[in-house]
Amino acid sequence: MFVSDIATATLVKVKEYSTSTFQKVARRLPRLDFIQRNRRVFAICFAIWLAANLAGFFIYRYTVDRSNDELYQQGLSAVRDLATKSGSFVLEKDILALNLALKELEKIRDLEFAAILDHENTLLAQVGTEMTTRKFDPLAHHRPVEKINDITVTTETLAGKTEIIGFLQNITFSSIEVGKAYIVLSASHLQQALNRLRHLYLSGVLLITILLVVGLVGLDRRAKLRALKVQQELESMDRIGPYLLQSKVARGGMAELFLANYIRRDGFRRKVAVKRILPHLAENRNFIKMFTREARLAALLQHPNIVQIFDYGKIENAYFIAMEYIDGKNLGEILYTLSQGLPVDHSVFIISEICKGLDYSHTKQDDTTGDPLHIVHRDISPQNLLISYQGEVKVSDYGISKAKSEPSLTQAGVIKGKLSYLSPEQALGEPVDHRADIYALGLVFYEMLSGRKAYEFSSDIEAIRAIPKMEMEPLIDATPQIPERLKRILLRCLEKKKDSRYQSASALYGDLVAFKKELKITFDSSDLADFMTKTFKEDPNASSTE
Numbered sequence: 001m002f003v004s005d006i007a008t009a010t011l012v013k014v015k016e017y018s019t020s021t022f023q024k025v026a027r028r029l030p031r032l033d034f035i036q037r038n039r040r041v042f043a044i045c046f047a048i049w050l051a052a053n054l055a056g057f058f059i060y061r062y063t064v065d066r067s068n069d070e071l072y073q074q075g076l077s078a079v080r081d082l083a084t085k086s087g088s089f090v091l092e093k094d095i096l097a098l099n100l101a102l103k104e105l106e107k108i109r110d111l112e113f114a115a116i117l118d119h120e121n122t123l124l125a126q127v128g129t130e131m132t133t134r135k136f137d138p139l140a141h142h143r144p145v146e147k148i149n150d151i152t153v154t155t156e157t158l159a160g161k162t163e164i165i166g167f168l169q170n171i172t173f174s175s176i177e178v179g180k181a182y183i184v185l186s187a188s189h190l191q192q193a194l195n196r197l198r199h200l201y202l203s204g205v206l207l208i209t210i211l212l213v214v215g216l217v218g219l220d221r222r223a224k225l226r227a228l229k230v231q232q233e234l235e236s237m238d239r240i241g242p243y244l245l246q247s248k249v250a251r252g253g254m255a256e257l258f259l260a261n262y263i264r265r266d267g268f269r270r271k272v273a274v275k276r277i278l279p280h281l282a283e284n285r286n287f288i289k290m291f292t293r294e295a296r297l298a299a300l301l302q303h304p305n306i307v308q309i310f311d312y313g314k315i316e317n318a319y320f321i322a323m324e325y326i327d328g329k330n331l332g333e334i335l336y337t338l339s340q341g342l343p344v345d346h347s348v349f350i351i352s353e354i355c356k357g358l359d360y361s362h363t364k365q366d367d368t369t370g371d372p373l374h375i376v377h378r379d380i381s382p383q384n385l386l387i388s389y390q391g392e393v394k395v396s397d398y399g400i401s402k403a404k405s406e407p408s409l410t411q412a413g414v415i416k417g418k419l420s421y422l423s424p425e426q427a428l429g430e431p432v433d434h435r436a437d438i439y440a441l442g443l444v445f446y447e448m449l450s451g452r453k454a455y456e457f458s459s460d461i462e463a464i465r466a467i468p469k470m471e472m473e474p475l476i477d478a479t480p481q482i483p484e485r486l487k488r489i490l491l492r493c494l495e496k497k498k499d500s501r502y503q504s505a506s507a508l509y510g511d512l513v514a515f516k517k518e519l520k521i522t523f524d525s526s527d528l529a530d531f532m533t534k535t536f537k538e539d540p541n542a543s544s545t546e
Helices: 002-031 033-037 039-092 095-107 188-235 285-298 331-338 344-362 435-450 460-469 473-477 484-493 505-519 525-537
Strands: 111-118 123-127 143-148 151-157 163-173 176-186 243-251 255-263 269-277 309-315 318-324 328-330 385-388 393-395
Touching: 039 095, 039 111, 039 151, 039 163, 039 176, 039 188, 095 111, 095 123, 111 163, 243 269, 255 318, 269 285, 285 309, 285 318, 328 331, 328 525, 331 385, 331 435, 331 525, 344 385, 344 393, 344 435, 344 505, 344 525, 385 525, 435 484, 435 505, 484 505
Parallel strands: none
Antiparallel strands: 111 123, 111 176, 143 151, 151 163, 163 176, 243 255, 255 269, 269 318, 309 318, 328 385, 385 393
């Protein structure tokens, strides 16, 4: 029926518009910096916009259904009354009485045509001039749509594209069919009303959209000004609570590291490293979550081979982590300065110490429940392994680590970690466990022994394609200075299948200890301290790191 066609077409368009709009918004907008800055406000505005769409949709649908029903009820009631009144008049062919019965229908606003026929379909009386010149056959051009009780409902489109709806009922007298009552109603007024309602609905949605966009832009401008003010305050800040910032040591993608003095009110001093979120990220909720997550997770780990966390939080808009200060260098700096690998005894000792720290974090349990935390570092690389001038070896930076107790802040399938130190499962975006750290440690081990990275990639795509297929044995064979037993240990770290690798850092540590005994290696922390002091301490450019 015409009214239903209008409703269906409109609702389909509304559905397509809403669905396509939602898909585009869900796919594109979250990537924009504008949305990143205003995630919560945008979510509220989008909820208001969606609610307005749904409200308009349901109001429109309700109005269409009600208007359609009113038009049908009017036609059904009118043709039923006409058939009831005209029975005896048709039998007697009382044309005057029939005309009077039809005359009563003229008060119906949407009446297009009405007629009374005898049992042979001969026209007895009619009202409505637009159809009088046509040879009358009520079902010749009309399309029967449905039958309601004993009334046939039809529809037809006239030359002027006016849609009409016909109602045809048999006239009976003493249970004998003596004729037909036929009424045609025009849907033009209903169509105009629905068109106005549709335009009103779309205009309302557009107006709400404009108001929300303007409001969102205004709030964003205000947020940017506030963020700029906070950034300027942070850049000029030389103190965070009790931590007096001395000098900037390093700067990364999320935070910057300072050498600082912890000064208590009673005069107690202690040298610490303070990691502070970058000023331009101080209002970015995603970075703040990741930053505080790193601090909360690292604070659980208390081990001599893991950088200790003393304090973290927010003071005067500055998110910070106060941690153990390591007076030394990271392994990346050491290898870069040497431009070659480290001796076997040095490398084995350093990797053994790292194994102790990793095994502790991998097997760490919840202090309250005793449940394993399943902490995976996911970013074992030379830059995150610190060597002090006192011969200490420390694992640092749990910024992208994964733990059972912490919510995931990354999307499934997204690569996390440095490309040159990814395990095959990380490269493929698959779930990872502690064995990914063992693979990465094997790559670091290889680099320490050979003086070069096992592989380097310029993009995620290249890493995804190459790492799962990369053969490590030719690389091992290219370093003849490595003892055969150590090669086997290294190759086991670098097995592509997780089940073929060392199943724990403690197992790797055990094999390294056995290897040291076999070769009677006595290199320890005092030897490492002597090496660090002689190689770097006298360098005036030597820096202190986290």
